[in-house]
Amino acid sequence: MSTALNTYRNGPDEGGHFGIFGGRFVAETLMPLVLEVEKAYTAAKQDSAFIDEFEYYKQHYIGRPSPLFLAARLSAHYGGAKLYLKRDELNHTGAHKINNVMGQALLARRMGKTKIIAETGAGQHGVATATACALFGMECEVYMGAEDVRRQKPNVDRMRLLGATVVPVTSGSGTLKDAMNEALRTWVAKAETHFYIIGTVAGPHPYPAMVRDFQSVIGEELRWQLEEFEGPGRLPDTLIACIGGGSNAMGLFHPFLDDESVEIIGVEAAGHGLDSGAHAASLTGGRPGVLHGNRTYLLQDDDGQIAEAHSISAGLDYPGIGPEHAWLHESGRVRYESATDTEALEAFALCSRLEGIIPALEPSHALAYAGKILPDLPPDHIVVMNMCGRGDKDLEAVLPRLEDMGLLAP
Amino acid sequence: MSYGHARLDRMFAALRQEGRGGLGIFVTAGDPDRETGQKILAGLPSAGADMIEFGMPFSDPMADGPSIQASSLRALKAGATLASTLDMLRTFRAGDADTPVVLMGYYNPIYSYGVEAFLDEAIAAGADGLIVVDLPPEEDAELCLPARAKNLPFVRLTTPTTHDGRLPAVLVNTAGFVYYVSITGITGTQTVPRDLAAAAVKRLKNHTDLPVAVGFGIKTPEDVRAIASVADAAIVGSAVVERIRDSLDAEGQATVATVDGVLSFVGELAAGVRGGRV
Ligand SMILES: Cc1ncc(COP(=O)(O)O)c(C=O)c1O
Numbered sequence: 083m084s085t086a087l088n089t090y091r092n093g094p095d096e097g098g099h100f101g102i103f104g105g106r107f108v109a110e111t112l113m114p115l116v117l118e119v120e121k122a123y124t125a126a127k128q129d130s131a132f133i134d135e136f137e138y139y140k141q142h143y144i145g146r147p148s149p150l151f152l153a154a155r156l157s158a159h160y161g162g163a164k165l166y167l168k169r170d171e172l173n174h175t176g177a178h179k180i181n182n183v184m185g186q187a188l189l190a191r192r193m194g195k196t197k198i199i200a201e202t203g204a205g206q207h208g209v210a211t212a213t214a215c216a217l218f219g220m221e222c223e224v225y226m227g228a229e230d231v232r233r234q235k236p237n238v239d240r241m242r243l244l245g246a247t248v249v250p251v252t253s254g255s256g257t258l259k260d261a262m263n264e265a266l267r268t269w270v271a272k273a274e275t276h277f278y279i280i281g282t283v284a285g286p287h288p289y290p291a292m293v294r295d296f297q298s299v300i301g302e303e304l305r306w307q308l309e310e311f312e313g314p315g316r317l318p319d320t321l322i323a324c325i326g327g328g329s330n331a332m333g334l335f336h337p338f339l340d341d342e343s344v345e346i347i348g349v350e351a352a353g354h355g356l357d358s359g360a361h362a363a364s365l366t367g368g369r370p371g372v373l374h375g376n377r378t379y380l381l382q383d384d385d386g387q388i389a390e391a392h393s394i395s396a397g398l399d400y401p402g403i404g405p406e407h408a409w410l411h412e413s414g415r416v417r418y419e420s421a422t423d424t425e426a427l428e429a430f431a432l433c434s435r436l437e438g439i440i441p442a443l444e445p446s447h448a449l450a451y452a453g454k455i456l457p458d459l460p461p462d463h464i465v466v467m468n469m470c471g472r473g474d475k476d477l478e479a480v481l482p483r484l485e486d487m488g489l490l491a492p
Numbered sequence: 493m494s495y496g497h498a499r500l501d502r503m504f505a506a507l508r509q510e511g512r513g514g515l516g517i518f519v520t521a522g523d524p525d526r527e528t529g530q531k532i533l534a535g536l537p538s539a540g541a542d543m544i545e546f547g548m549p550f551s552d553p554m555a556d557g558p559s560i561q562a563s564s565l566r567a568l569k570a571g572a573t574l575a576s577t578l579d580m581l582r583t584f585r586a587g588d589a590d591t592p593v594v595l596m597g598y599y600n601p602i603y604s605y606g607v608e609a610f611l612d613e614a615i616a617a618g619a620d621g622l623i624v625v626d627l628p629p630e631e632d633a634e635l636c637l638p639a640r641a642k643n644l645p646f647v648r649l650t651t652p653t654t655h656d657g658r659l660p661a662v663l664v665n666t667a668g669f670v671y672y673v674s675i676t677g678i679t680g681t682q683t684v685p686r687d688l689a690a691a692a693v694k695r696l697k698n699h700t701d702l703p704v705a706v707g708f709g710i711k712t713p714e715d716v717r718a719i720a721s722v723a724d725a726a727i728v729g730s731a732v733v734e735r736i737r738d739s740l741d742a743e744g745q746a747t748v749a750t751v752d753g754v755l756s757f758v759g760e761l762a763a764g765v766r767g768g769r770v
Contacts, residue, residue: 386604
């Protein structure tokens with residue numbers, strides 16, 4: 083990519099690099115497959131039949147566009163700026179993950195693949211994948227860390243109901259990183275027959291760019307929806323989204339990267355606190371390394387061994403981040419902040435009580451950070467947060483904590 | 493100092509003269525602990541290993557099955573680092589000037605160490621080649637080309653999915669030998685039938701003059717005999733580290749049986765290649 087930047091939106095280069103990040107760091111067994119996916123995707127995104135088909139399912143199956151909602155009571159609570167929520171939690175299956183899954187499932191179908199593998203953390207990507215597989219009559223295997231199987235049980239049940247095989251992964255800390263390792267191992271073994279639907283803007287090229295493209299509908303809709311509320315040409319002043327691998331954030335951010343006036347903030351999970359060592363903030367607490375097919379910021383020790391992340395939110399509990407975020411971080415275009423487990427729990431409760439929207443733990447991190455900046459912003463300042471998932475899946479894990487914190491109604 | 497192609501070339505030339513395929517043994521550096529690992533390493537040549545693949549432990553070995561994953565984690569738990577791996581190699585070389593040792597692992601620890609520093613120290617320690625699983629030719633600029641510039645062979649993996657159209661790109665910067673991954677899968681899973689391996693080696697030989705070693709899924713003396721009769725070398729990994737695992741006590745510590753158990757198994761495997769080509 084050119085160093086004399088006049089756009090942040092033309093990455094990656096041919097080799098899948100965003101600056102020094104990204105690339106294709108996979109075993110040779112997978113490399114021909116990865117090239118095949120790239121070729122198929124390059125052809126599909128220029129094919130109006132594919133585009134129309136994707137549009138059809140977005141509208142009639144996912145239920146897009148997702149609404150934009152002025153969260154008046156939250157705005158009043160924080161005082162200061164206006165807070166809008168981009169309501170991707172209203173999508174079919176309850177999160178943004180289905181946007182990307184639908185794109186990849188249609189691509190897999192186009193490539194003649196009928197067997198799908200996926201990794202999942204919170205289970206939202208797994209549920210979305212199981213859903214698309216049910217819809218298209220495909221075989222589906224979902225790898226999920228054993229710890230996540232425990233803390234996101236409702237999603238495990240949904241996947242099984244949808245006909246997917248859920249494979250609990252016990253290696254490592256039994257969370258998303260380990261699930262991704264095992265999914266990659268399975269893909270190595272089944273490379274010739276299976277399509278791997280990656281759930282976030284990570285993995286080898288073309289996945290980070292492809293997933294971003296499929297999720298960009300979030301930001302594209304926001305552009306015209308906000309004009310309907312606020313008048314022609316009105317851009318958001320601040321965008322906020324949570325970051326696990328970074329797909330919901332990239333979907334919201336990417337269409338606005340070249341709009342200089344728009345401040346963009348990604349919120350990582352600070353777990354027990356950035357100083358505790360138990361967190362999942364790879365940009366704040368990590369350094370560049372290579373894992374899961376790409377170079378990016380990783381939590382790791384001095385020897386380059388990958389560290390275990392921690393977050394109360396299974397969807398953010400990952401020691402890496404998509405490579406494009408690593409690049410946007412270094413280039414300074416996007417600012418990356420964090421929120422702790424406790425702050426996210428407070429936001430979870432607050433949003434439920436004030437807006438009647440039970441958010442997933444993941445976007446609760448974004449809301450927690452929004453709550454820190456909103457009071458100091460002027461009333462005509464517009465903040466848009468990606469409400470990328472609903473919280474039903476989290477109740478079992480969250481309720482006892484909220485009870486302890488005195489945040490539940492009697 | 494003898495490094496680079498020299499030791500590997502001499503070994504393959506000697507094997508050709510003997511009219512047999514070689515035996516490559518994979519062990520993870522520092523498994524189950526540094527002291528025991530060093531003894532195993534030192535004993536491998538006289539037990540019958542013609543060449544050693546020395547695993548650089550990594551927390552997330554994505555192309556490895558449960559046996560080598562566990563081996564890597566045992567080593568890391570016992571304190572292994574990339575620096576200690578190089579140190580073990582240095583110690584080994586002080587007592588063995590002939591047996592080729594190829595460092596095998598994943599890129600992140602090397603990247604974290606620093607590519608130039610790693611290459612210089614690996615060469616100084618007596619490494620004869622590198623196999624880095626997650627660096628396909630598309631990423632040659634990372635480590636393969638810098639290694640080549642220092643005359644340290646970068647041994648490439650080729651697989652059943654590496655089709656003919658892709659082979660030239662895979663082979664172009666490969667040196668020392670070509671490692672044929674005989675199965676579409678991770679280490680330690682299925683066993684490869686001999687005639688399939690033979691056909692694959694033949695296909696590779698149409699594209700390269702380099703020796704071809706075959707690994708992944710080779711477990712028994714019979715497997716070794718079959719594969720070494722059709723390839724320049726057979727490489728055994730999972731089955732070897734499983735011997736280590738099986739010898740440990742309830743706390744996962746080495747026992748008196750560990751070193752001998754592994755080396756006698758390597759002796760059995762070696763018997764498989766000493767009978768000459770069938
Ligand atoms: C609701 C929700 N938000 C966010 C994430 C994190 O992923 P990403 O950062 O790719 O959006 C997940 C992952 O499971 C999720 O379920």
